[in-house]
Amino acid sequence: MKVFVFWFLSQALFCNLVFGRHLNGEHHDDEHDDDHRKIMPYLQIAPSNEKFSYKLYSQLAAEHPDDNIFLSPVSISAALSMLSLGAKSQTNTQILEGLGFNTSVIPDEDIHKGFKQLLKIHNRHNKDQQLSTVNALFVDKEIPLFEKFSEDIKKSFQFEAISTDFQNSEEAKNQINSYVEKKTKGLIKDLLDSLDQQTKLVLLNTIYFSGTWENAFNKNFTREEDFHVDENTIVKVPMMTREGEYRVAFVPESGCVVVDVPYKGNTSAIFILPDAGKLHDVENALQNVSLQTWTKLMKPMRIILSIPKISVSTTRDLKKDLCQMGIKDVFSDRADLSGITGASLRVSKAVHKAVLNMGEKGREAPGATRTGTVATNPPPTAVFNRPFLFIMVDKNSSCLVFIAKIMNPEK
Template identity: 35%
Template sequence: MHKIFTSCALAALLLAAAWADHSHHADHTDHSQDGEHKCHKLSAANADFSFALYKNLNSKTAAGKNIFYSPLGISTALSMLSTGAKGETHSQLFSTLGYSAHNQAEVNEAYEHLLHVLDHSQQEQQLVVGNAAAVRSGCNPLEQFLKDIKHYYSAEIFNVNFNNPADAAAEINRYIAAKTQDKIKDQVKDLSPDMAMVLINYVFFRGQWEKPFDKNMTTKADFHVDDTTTVQVDMMKRTGRYDFYEDIDNHTSVIMLPYKSNTSMMIVLPDEGKMSEVEGYINKDYLKHWHDSLFRSSVDLFMPKFSISSEAALDNTLRELGITNAFGNNADFSGITEEVKLKVSKVSHQAMLSVDETGTEAAAATTIEIMPMRMPEMMKLDRPFLVFILEHGTRSILFMGKINNPTAA
C-alpha cells in the first residue's frame, strides 16, 4: 500500500575541542509549573524561532530551490545543547530561541512533557522524535549533563572513536539511518579527529491522509516554478470537504489536510506573483489567524505528488540569529565537561518530504462524504506554495518549508 509520509532528521551539533577562557556561570533556579501544559509554554517562542529560521534560510536559498526543515528538531537540539552552556553562551542560546523569560529547568521540563506527548500520539501514524549524544571514547562529560539529557530529552548516549573520523562518521550515520527508517543517510561528513561530541536530533513522521486521493484521478499537469520555468508533475485530484480559507486581504488561500492522527498539513498558496509579499509578512500570528479562520467547505483540490530533500549548514544562520559565542573560542560549555574547552564546530540539518496518494480498500470508507449542493471552491497547487506540518496536541510546527519545484529531488 502506498504511504503518505513526511520524514526528517536533524543532525548534528558537532562539538569539537577548543581553547577558551570561561568566567561566566548562569544561575538557574527550578520552578514547578502548573496550569497549562508545560510544553505549551514554549509553543509561541518556538513558532517565532521557526519563522526567523525560515526568513534567514530563504534569503540564502537560490530562486526555484525548495526549502524544508524541522523547526521542532532544531529547537530541541539547541535546547539540549543549552543544558551544558553557561554565561553569555547560554544567554545567547536562550535569547535566540525566545526562552529568556524561562530558566533551564523550565525549558527542560517543557521538552520532557512535549516528547512524552508526541511519543503517545501514535494512533495510525508514526511520529518519532529522538535525541542522542555520540561521545568521544575517553571523554568524561559531567554526570549532571548526561543525567539531564537522558531524563529530559530521552537521549541515548554512546561512545565513538573519533581518532578514526571515517569510522566514527559511519557509525553515527548508521544510527541516524536506523532511527529514520533509512530516509536520512550520510548526514555526518568530514568529522575532525579532535571531535569531542556529536549531539543528534531526529524527527521521523509517517502519516496516512484521513481523506486519501484516488490514484485513478492522478494525471500529468503543469507546475509553474516561475515565469519562465514550467515542469510536468503527477497532479492528484480530490473533491471533498476540507477546512479552507481564502484570505483576500493577505493574498492567500489556505487549506488543512488532516492525517489519521492529531497531525495535519496546512498548505498556504499565495496568489500569483504574491509569494515574496507573503514571505515578507508571515509569522505565527498569521498562522493562527488562518487556522482560526478555516471553514469547512467543498473543495476541488489539485495537489502534486512530490518527493524532495533539503540539506543546510546552519552555522551562519544561527550566528546571524544571535548565537555567536557557541562557535567561538570564548564559548562556555563547562556544563558539559570541565576537562577540555568546547565549542560548536558545525550544525547541519537534513530533511526530506514525500507526498503521494494513500491506500487501497483499507482507506476506502473514509472517502465517502456528504456534499452540499453548491459549486465547490477550487485550490490548484500549480505554482510554489508553503507547507506546514502541525501537531495539535503540543501546538508544534513539526516541519515547514516552501515547495518551489516538486520535481527537484
C-alpha cells in the same frame, strides 16, 4: 509590552483549548488544577517556539529566495534546549535568547520542563503515523562527559551522548551514519558526506514523518501535470486530486488561499497557495500575522483539491544559521559547556535532517471522493501547481512540526 502580553495569552488560551478536550469534565476542581499545572510548562514555551520557527524560516527564505526550504523547527528547538542543559554563562543565555526566550521572565528550569513535556506529546506513536526521530551528541572519545549530564539528556530529552574517534574521520562518519540508519530502521541513510579531524562535538537531530490522510486521495486520479516553477520553467509532477470538504480561508489582503488537510490522529498539513507573483509577500505576511490569524478565518467548504505527490528531504549544518540568530559562542572558543565536561569543548557541527513523504494513503470513505465528473455547479478548485508553502501542525500542542516552501517539487 501590551502586544507581548496579548500574544502570550492568546497562545496559552489556544493551547489550553486544545489540551482541554483531553480532560474529563467530571473531574473535581482540584483535579482540574492538577491538570492545569501539568500543562503550564508547555504553555510557557509555546509563544517562543512559534517565534523561533518564523524567524529561522524567514532568515532562510531571505538567503534562498528561489530554493526549496524544509525544516522541523520544534525538533531544532528541542535539540538546542537540550544543549543548553550543559551550557553556562553567556553561552547558555545566547542559546535560550536565540530560541526566543526572555530569560529574565522564564527560568531555565521551566524552559527545560516545557520541552520535556513537549517531547512526550510528540512521541505518542500510532498506527496511522510513522514518526522517527534521532537525537544525539557525538563527542570526541578523549573528552570525558559528566555522568549527570549524560543521564539528564537521556531521561528528559531522549538524547544519547556517544563517544566517537574523530581522529579517524572516515570511521567517525561511518559510525554516525550507521547509528542514524539503525535508529530510523533504514529510513535515513548516508547522512554525512564527510568529517574533518578538527571535529570534537556533533549535535545531531533528524526527523522522518509519513502519515495517513484523514481522507485518502484516489490513486486512479493521480496524473502527471504541469507545475509552474516560474514564468519560464515548467516541470511535470504527479498531482493528487480529491473533491471533498476541507477547512479553507481566502485571504485577499495577503494574496493567498489557505487549506487545512488533516492527517488521521493529531496532525494537520496547512497548505498556503500564494497568488501568482505574491510568494514573497505571503512569506512576509506569515511572519507578521502568524498562522493562527489565517486559521481563524477558515470555514468548511467543498472544494476540488490538487496537491503534488512528493517526498521532501533536506540536510543542513545549522552552524551558520544559528550564528546569524545570535547563538555564536557555542560554536567558538568562547563556548562554556562546563555543564557537559570539565574539558574545553565547542560544537563543531549542528546537523539537522528532515524527511517527509506525502502520498495518497488515507482513510477510505466511500462516496467521499469524486473527481472527473461533470457537475452543474462544480465546487471551487485549489490547485497547488505553482510555488507554495505548507506548515505541519501538531494539534495536541499547536507546535510547527514542519515548515516548508516548495519552489520545485522535482528538487
